[in-house]
Amino acid sequence: MVEVLDAKGLMCPMPIVQLAKKFKIMKVGDEIELLATDVGSKADVPAWCQRTGNELVEAREENGVYIYRIKKLK
């Protein structure tokens, strides 16, 4: 089971701020699943991953919820 970070209902920039906070305490190689309803996250999350050098393993949408699987690389 991958840990889930639930950011549903939060608007920009809060999902990204929460994601950054979470990554600070994660270990390299760990993965999480971020859940968001902010449509802006579709661009924000890939941009964050690229900027911070972490891997966006998968991005999908289920019933209006955007789900991102992200792996900590550094």
Add this chain to the structure above:
Amino acid sequence: MSDTKKLVIVVSEGTFDKGMMAMMIANTAASMGMEVHMFFSFFGLNLLKKGAKPKLAGIYRLFTGTFVKRMANVGVGNFSDQLTMALDLGVNLYGCSTTMELMNVTQDKMVDGVKVLGAAGFLDLAADSDMQYFIG
């Protein structure tokens, strides 16, 4: 990232919308691993005072409460929440030394963690930065 991107922001207005906009951009940048420096001058300095509760400009000030409520509902919170978040994320906050003198604002009247800087000191930071924003 091998080279850390550096963002500098000048905030010269103290209204809720401008303060929030600046803080949200700064907190996003810090969350993306960027180094952020914010310079508060003129009415922007009021945002750094302890217990600051900025309002929207002009007649819109009457709707500030509605805005704050709606922003709290989506997790953004009020101005003070964003300010605390900025300090937590390591955003550098500077009060303009001349404005402090003009408006009789001493360091003890500002939130803890705020540094005092002159224009030359700020330009020195800006000269080596990658992005420069002016919110006014």
